[in-house]
Structure formats: structure tokens, C-alpha cells
Amino acid sequence: MYEVLVVGAGPAGMSAALVLGRSRRRVLVCDSGRPRNAVTPAMHGYLSRDGLPPPELRRIGREELAHYPEVAVRDEPVLEVARDAGGFVATLGCGERVRARKLLLATGVVDELPAVPGLPSLYGRAVWHCPYCDGYELADRPLAVYGKGARATSELRALTRFSRDLVVCTDGDDEFGDAERACIESVGASVRTERVVRLEPRPDGLAIVFDAGPVVERAGLFFSTALHQRSKLAESLGCSFDEGGLIVTEDNQASGVPGVYVAGDAARSVLLAIVAAGEGAQAAFAINRELLREEFP
Numbered sequence: 001m002y003e004v005l006v007v008g009a010g011p012a013g014m015s016a017a018l019v020l021g022r023s024r025r026r027v028l029v030c031d032s033g034r035p036r037n038a039v040t041p042a043m044h045g046y047l048s049r050d051g052l053p054p055p056e057l058r059r060i061g062r063e064e065l066a067h068y069p070e071v072a073v074r075d076e077p078v079l080e081v082a083r084d085a086g087g088f089v090a091t092l093g094c095g096e097r098v099r100a101r102k103l104l105l106a107t108g109v110v111d112e113l114p115a116v117p118g119l120p121s122l123y124g125r126a127v128w129h130c131p132y133c134d135g136y137e138l139a140d141r142p143l144a145v146y147g148k149g150a151r152a153t154s155e156l157r158a159l160t161r162f163s164r165d166l167v168v169c170t171d172g173d174d175e176f177g178d179a180e181r182a183c184i185e186s187v188g189a190s191v192r193t194e195r196v197v198r199l200e201p202r203p204d205g206l207a208i209v210f211d212a213g214p215v216v217e218r219a220g221l222f223f224s225t226a227l228h229q230r231s232k233l234a235e236s237l238g239c240s241f242d243e244g245g246l247i248v249t250e251d252n253q254a255s256g257v258p259g260v261y262v263a264g265d266a267a268r269s270v271l272l273a274i275v276a277a278g279e280g281a282q283a284a285f286a287i288n289r290e291l292l293r294e295e296f297p
């Protein structure tokens with residue numbers, strides 16, 4: 001029987017496992033090998049690791065966890081988790097069942113890409129969703145926003161930190177009201193409302209091809225993404241979700257479902273790797289305290 005089962009070995013899950021291992025808790029970390037940032041060559045804004053390739057962070061994390069004999073890391077998906085008398089019983093991909101007193105879901109999210117031909121293969125190279133993650137590298141170069149309505153102008157506003165050569169591609173009806181039009185005017189951006197037929201790679205970025213009018217070449221295109229949970233485990237355990245599909249937690253990452261904690265992108269917060277790691281540490285702290293209270297009432 002493990003004391004804690006951590007599902008997901010991204011920044012959130014590994015950070016939690018480190019703090020739990022250092023509290024000498026018996027921890028099993030399971031990972032299905034599908035991190036959110038798999039497409040990107042560099043992770044930015046993570047103090048001490050700015051620009052590091054994401055697989056390198058995971059390699060270093062596992063190397064550090066290997067110093068703690070209490071922590072086991074397995075490359076196994078967790079297919080199912082059910083409650084049992086002592087806590088939880090989980091079924092792994094290999095069919096094995098493992099038991100744990102507490103559960104931490106650090107399972108991340110999946111970005112929903114706009115259905116534009118050519119976009120998926122450019123995602124992480126010339127197409128991005130997060131100005132905080134990837135805006136700086138594109139500073140002072142021509143950029144595009146793909147989107148409609150207030151989501152588009154929110155992305156546009158964020159991109160003014162990096163460039164003033166901005167075009168908004170609405171791919172049909174712009175869904176702009178007075179506020180959005182005022183924003184576009186104040187930024188000085190241009191707007192293209194023709195249908196976007198496809199994106200094409202260019203040596204220095206991408207080309208946006210419309211169903212009418214001239215092609216636009218840009219160094220990068222940003223879209224504001226919808227997302228969904230990578231895993232169904234939280235739903236099956238009865239966690240609560242906000243309107244954007246993120247799991248609602250308390251300040252200590254407790255989900256409100258007894259014994260279940262959630263950290264990282266899966267939980268509602270700023271979706272950055274360093275925040276995910278911080279939430280993992282926060283959850284570990286809370287889990288250890290809960291275990292201690294049960295052990296020494």
C-alpha cells in the first residue's frame with residue numbers, strides 16, 4: 001500500500017513527489033508520457049530553467065526523484081481509480097491494481113487547436129497560444145492573432161508587449177462589439193475577416209492564406225485556446241469543474257472530494273509550468289499534513 005498515488009509526472013506531479021519523498025512518504029508516480037508542451041522546443045519563464053527543452057526538465061526531475069527510495073516512478077497510465085476502505089485502488093495500464101491512502105491528480109490538459117489546415121504542424125514552431133511563454137522570442141516582428149470577439153482582443157492586447165505590427169484574422173464573422181472595435185483601434189491592428197484556408201510554413205514564420213485577398217506573412221500567430229482535461233479520472237471521482245473545464249480546488253489544492261488533490265494545469269490557476277510545480281509542492285504539503293493528522297490525532 002502506498003501512502004500517495006500521484007497521477008502524472010509533469011512539473012506538478014514530480015514537484016509533489018519530491019516534497020512527499022522528502023517527508024519519507026511512500027509514493028507511486030504513474031505517467032502516460034503525454035505532456036501538454038510536447039510540441040514546443042523550449043520552456044520559458046521557469047526561474048533557473050528559462051529556455052530549457054521540456055524533456056530535459058522531466059529528465060532532471062526523474063533524476064532528482066531517484067535519490068529518494070520512498071518514491072517509485074512508473075511509465076504506466078492509470079486507467080481507473082475507485083475508492084476502497086483504506087483510500088483508493090487504482091488500475092494501471094498493465095492491469096496491475098495498486099492501493100494508496102491519498103490521491104494527487106497532476107494529469108494536465110489538452111489544447112483544442114483551431115480547425116485550420118496546416119496549423120497543427122506549425123504549433124510550437126510558428127503558432128502559439130501563450131504570449132507569456134513565447135511572445136518574447138518574437139519581439140518587434142509582425143504577428144497575427146487568430147480568433148473572434150473578446151478572446152481575440154484579449155490576446156491582441158497581450159501581444160502589444162511584443163509587437164505593434166499586428167493583424168487579427170477572424171476567419172469569418174468577427175463577433176466584435178463596440179469594446180472590441182475600440183481595442184483594435186487603440187492598438188492600431190488591422191483585421192482580416194476572410195476565411196482562413198490554410199497556414200503554410202515559411203523559413204521565418206508562416207503564411208496565412210485566405211479564401212480571398214492577399215496572403216499575409218507573419219513571424220508568428222497566436223490563438224486563444226479552449227482546452228479539456230487530459231484524463232477522465234477527476235470526473236469519475238466527482239470533482240467540480242469551472243466553466244472552462246478546469247478543476248476547482250481550495251488554496252491547498254484539495255479538490256473537495258475526500259482524499260483527492262489536484263495540481264498543475266488540470267486545476268484552475270495560471271497555466272504555466274512553474275505554477276504547476278508550485279501547486280504540486282502545495283498539494284504535497286497539504287497531503288502530508290492530512291496524513292499526519294490521521295496518524296496522530
Ligand SMILES: Cc1cc2nc3c(=O)[nH]c(=O)nc-3n(C[C@H](O)[C@H](O)[C@H](O)COP(=O)(O)OP(=O)(O)OC[C@H]3O[C@@H](n4cnc5c(N)ncnc54)[C@H](O)[C@@H]3O)c2cc1C
Pocket residue numbers: 007008009010011012013030031032033034035036037038039040042043044045046076077078079106107108109111123124128129130132133134230231233263264265266271272273274276
Ligand atoms: C505549445 C506550448 C508551449 C508552452 N510553453 C510554455 C512555456 O514556455 N513556459 C511555461 O511555463 N509553460 C508553457 N506551457 C504550459 C506548460 O506546458 C504547462 O503549464 C505544464 O506542462 C503543466 O504541467 P502539469 O504537470 O500540470 O501537466 P503536464 O506537463 O501536461 O503533465 C501531465 C502528465 O500527466 C500524464 N497523465 C495524464 N493522465 C494520466 C493518467 N490517467 N495516467 C498517467 N499519467 C497521466 C500525462 O501523460 C503528462 O505526462 C506550454 C504549453 C504548450 C502547449
